[in-house]
Amino acid sequence: MSSTTAPAAAPPAGPKAAAAGKPVNPRSAERRRRLAQWGFVAPAVVFMALFFGYPLVRNIVMSFQDYSPSTFFTGEAPFNGLDNWRNVFDDGLFGKALWQTILFTVGSLAGQFCIGLALAVFFTRRFPLNGILRSLILLPWLVPMVVSGIVWRRIFDQDTGVLNSFLGTVGLPGDTPWLTSTGMALVSVVLVNIWIGIPFNMVILYGGLQEVPKELGEAASLDGASAWRTFRSVTLPLLKPVITVVLVLGFMSTVKILDLVLALTDGGPADSTQTLGTLTYQNSFVQMDFGAGAVVGNILILISAVFAVFYLRINRNEGK
DSSP states (O other): OOOOOOOOOOOOOSHHHHHHHSOOOHHHHHHHHHHHHHHHHHHHHHHHIIIIIHHHHHHHHHTTBOOOTTHHHHOOOOBOTTHHHHHHHHSHHHHHHHHHHHHHHHHHHHHHHHHHHHHHHHHTSOOTTHHHHHHHHTHHHHSOHHHHHHHHHHHTOTTTOHHHHHHHHTTSOOOOOTTTSTTTHHHHHHHHHHHHHHHHHHHHHHHHHHTSOHHHHHHHHHTTOOHHHHIIIIIHHHTHHHHHHHHHHHHHHHTTOOHHHHHHTTTOSTTTTOOHHHHHHIIIIISOOHHHHHHHHHHHHHHHHHHHHHHHHHHHHHHO
16 A cells, blocks of 8 residues: 655745745844834823923023013023022022921821821721712812812901801801911911812822731731731831822922912912912012022922932832
């Protein structure tokens, strides 16, 4: 009995076959890979350069120029060296605004974080209407800040405000000048900013608490640790990366706040709520001293950059 074997299939002919059999040049492949990488990165780089890089460089240059309203028509803005910087630092209002910015930022962050953490821990327990209540607490965060400022300005009104009316009803002093007193205005602005920032802190911290293993808390309870000791020794250390994110992002959004202060007090009374953000606005768009406004803006950018580097370093150390 004879057996036949099928002939082997002939390799395909043509240029494609030749290319398929040709060894790939490693340098050419690496070049194509790098070009593909830059193709994906290039739109983001262009966007950052146009909308962040150029304004930043322009603001730095403006801080060394005699930039006035006439410059917009003549295009002439002669360099004046460090005159703008000296004028800003010699102005007593800058030191006052810097100190009030520190008080405003520290007070806001402390209140937002403590109340937000307390609410996050509270909502980790299951009870009826848990989801609905959490959704309602998010409302202050969703309302535009200018709208919140206008509403709270009506609430804080000394004569017709709801807050003073309520305090008078329960037997407390009902004529507190919340926004017209130099001693109470900054406190009032801090309280409103705390109210606005609580939802952000609560949401981020609540998400972090969901990632904490419940077994660790149960083990600590079996060892006789109280609820507070378990929270302080087990939960908080595991929550540290989330806390860092909340505080750094909260700082960077609070230190440059402008619209809320303008809506509530416009920096008054007697500059008692003037911050670096409002000082930048006052110099640039009220006094039309764009060079001085650029100086204060650069200082704010520098402060934010320092904390951004601090945030990146902490994240890098946590990842090691």
